[in-house]
Amino acid sequence: MTRKGTGAVRSLVLAGAVALTTGAGMVHAGGEMVFKAGDPTLQQWLLPEEPPYPEDNKPTPERITLGKMLFFDPRLSGDGNMSCATCHNPAFGWSDGLPTARGHKSMVLGRATPTVINTAYNTIQMWDGRKRDLEDQATGPMEASVEMNSDFDRLFRFLNGNRGYSEAFAKAYPGEGINKETLAKAIASFERTILSNDSPFDRWVKGDASAMTEQQVRGFRIFVDPNKGNCAICHSAPNFTDNGFHNLGLASDAGEDADPGRFAQKPIKILKGAFKTPTLRDVALTAPYFHDGSAQTLMDVVEHYVRGGVVKERLSPNIRPLDLTAREKEDLVAFLEALTTRHEPVTLPELPLR
Structure with a gap:
């Protein structure tokens, strides 16, 4: 079955991965990444207008x-x-x-x-x-x-x-x-009509310098910096997911009776306890977090990654302790909150009685 628009999504995911390794959308000032609203190399973070x-x-x-x-x-x-x-x-x-x-x-x-x-x-x-x-x-x-x-x-x-x-x-x-x-x-x-593609971050990428606060821009820098948050290695452009499966070292992964995750579908050792990377778009609206609902807030999520997980036995190689200050953690949470689109209220349908 052919999916219309699938190639566009795949090319953008690939572009995002390449861009993150080549310093897309940034200039270096004193060794620090500085992002500019509307930079052409940030466009891979924008979703296609029409989903496949x-x-x-x-x-x-x-x-x-x-x-x-x-x-x-x-x-x-x-x-x-x-x-x-x-x-x-x-x-x-x-x-x-x-x-x-x-x-x-x-x-x-x-x-x-x-x-x-x-x-x-x-x-x-x-x-x-x-x-x-x-x-x-x-x-x-x-x-x-x-x-x-x-x-x-x-x-x-x-x-x-x-x-x-x-x-x-x-x-x-x-x-x-x-x-x-x-x-x-x-x-x-x-x-396919339930979409989030007009967040402050999207508007900032399109060139509205006032769409995100300075704190949120700092948070984006931490998000993509491989030496800081390194979040984009899994939560990649444009939908903030790599559509891959990773073991995050959650406490619920301890013991032989733990949820096998992707391993049940594809019995490869590295996939034991691995779950699909969720999108982060509208993430401020979808607490609690992780597949087991064990993180109540976005700061709880960040703290989990700062620790480098809890159960280390089958940990994804992408998970490692993070060296983030209190301010950097707050900046990262502020950026995640900038991924929320302001939606119109949903009108309930009139159901046919007979």
Whole structure:
């Protein structure tokens, strides 16, 4: 399946990696990196205007409208009480604000709910990478008995028997019917509209020198400096993720019964306890942090990296103790807060009653 725009995303990721090793967007003053707003070599940090999509699921208003209804409709779940938005709530940065997710009948699950924000740009989905794209991921929670616990036979009887939904599917996917594929495609179409690409940082990169404070610019310097934060080695341009998997040395990684992470999908030793690098866009909205929800604040995240992790046994080679002063840590947090786009309030869809 060909994904429109995928080449653009890959080239920007590569450009970001090259730029970070060649001093992009900076001049050196007294040995210190000084960044200038609007520098052409910083442009690799800007996301493509349109995220990639499969050729057979081009975004249309009809598909997005249908997908939004489905995303917010609890009737998709087995007991009728849980929608996609139950865990991916726009009020919590399209996550849920909990350390780890709650599933069917409020069951406590083992991993934090990842945000939907900018998942449209991901080249692989889920904390452990078990889903290829948004279409592949969309019905995953419905299929999981511990999550939405959906009964698909019942669900498709309901959707086909509901005039509002049957008409919406016919307009969005004429001749394709109502099935798992069109259900997944519609939800994915809506999810591709959940984007963060107009943060103070984005405006600063485009040339607005007043968009970020001096402290936030200092924080960006720490973020990309391999001798300081070195954050960009994993949280790379343009979506602040390398789409890779890393063991961060969290306390929950101790013991043989620890969550295997990517290792369960790809049993290579270095991937034991490794999880996907999340985007940092809108990160100020998506606390708590890490796959186990163990960091309550962005400063807690920074302090974890300053320590170089807790459990060292299977630590990613990119993780090492950081030599940061109190001011530098504050600067870094200030920069992370500059990655938040100011979004319009989300309007809830009117769900078809029959």
